[in-house]
Amino acid sequence: MYTYGIVMFFVCPGTQFREDPVFAVKQLFTPVYPYCYRLYGPGKWPGARHAIDTAYDRMVASFRTRSASRETSSRTSLGKNLMLLMIVVFAACIAFFAF
Structure with missing residues (x-):
């Protein structure tokens, strides 16, 4: 078993690069x-070989089990509106005190 491991360590990478360099x-x-x-x-x-080629796709697919909701809640809309109002008031104050 020990000699088989040594042979496979040196032979397999060379074999893979000769047979299919992209996969190697x-x-x-x-x-x-x-x-x-x-x-x-x-x-x-x-x-x-097919299992190695598709391993990353199968891993990513496990994280995509449900889709996120595209609806915005009223709380999110309120937060956006308040942020916009604060920016407008801040810009008005700067414009008023700058001149």
Whole structure:
């Protein structure tokens, strides 16, 4: 098992860069997923590459379980109106005292 690990450490990256350089670079700069261990060797899984390609999409999809409401409440409208009124009063005071 020890020698197999050494061989896989040196052989697999070279094999990946020769077969599919885009996927190899993607795998090099993304997090290590458990599926990476199923690309080569004993226990090889044919769906491992697809699982690695779609792992980020599946992670993002779990955060998009519900959509945010687009309706504004009366409290939000009141806050916006008060802020606008304060800006107008502040600008009027500056204009009055500046000249």
